[in-house]
Amino acid sequence: MALREVILLGNPILRKKARKVTNFNNPKLQQLLDDMVETMLDEPGVGLAAPQVAVSQRVIVVRLPDDEESKREYGDDAGVLYQVVNPEIIRESRDMVDGIEACLSIPGYFGNVKRHQSVTVRGYDRDGKKIRIKANGWLARVFQHEIDHLDGVLFIDRATEIWQMVNEDKAEAAGLYNLYNTEHDMEFEPGK
Numbered sequence: 001m002a003l004r005e006v007i008l009l010g011n012p013i014l015r016k017k018a019r020k021v022t023n024f025n026n027p028k029l030q031q032l033l034d035d036m037v038e039t040m041l042d043e044p045g046v047g048l049a050a051p052q053v054a055v056s057q058r059v060i061v062v063r064l065p066d067d068e069e070s071k072r073e074y075g076d077d078a079g080v081l082y083q084v085v086n087p088e089i090i091r092e093s094r095d096m097v098d099g100i101e102a103c104l105s106i107p108g109y110f111g112n113v114k115r116h117q118s119v120t121v122r123g124y125d126r127d128g129k130k131i132r133i134k135a136n137g138w139l140a141r142v143f144q145h146e147i148d149h150l151d152g153v154l155f156i157d158r159a160t161e162i163w164q165m166v167n168e169d170k171a172e173a174a175g176l177y178n179l180y181n182t183e184h185d186m187e188f189e190p191g192k
């Protein structure tokens with residue numbers, strides 16, 4: 001396994017429509033998934049799409065954290081690792097919910113994005129076996145965010161409001177401080 005570099009906004013790969021995986025019996029796919037999981041956990045992030053590591057293929061990984069607070073918040077969804085190839089949203093709730101999102105490819109920014117409260121995702125596991133995931137709440141949000149990446153769509157395209165992190169005080173004032181620290185644990189970059 002190895003960490004991969006997460007590419008940033010401005011890199012054209014992030015805006016390309018990613019290609020479907022057709023060959024599952026491929027060590028490169030297994031390596032990609034292993035590396036994506038390792039990179040997501042290392043950053044840390046709650047999800048990662050292959051285009052973010054400069055691979056324009058329809059592959060995502062998702063994992064909500066499983067610390068005590070996350071367990072309270074996410075219940076059984078906490079700590080479950082999803083590795084999905086060719087994911088597709090086949091059902092979505094009519095209910096939409098607001099939520100604050102960030103993206104490893106757009107460090108220092110947050111935005112309010114309306115997402116479906118729940119979605120059903122269909123795809124394949126790393127061995128090419130069909131899988132179906134019913135996701136609700138935050139997990140559903142992460143799946144929608146990651147699957148968007150496969151079509152070159154970023155949360156800033158959908159956000160109704162975007163904030164730039166200038167310093168900790170402003171983040172705290174915006175009520176984002178806890179979210180920022182517990183979920184993303186990134187360094188604040190003054191002036192960025």
Ligand code: CO
Nearest residue numbers: 102103104105
């Ligand atoms: Co993202």
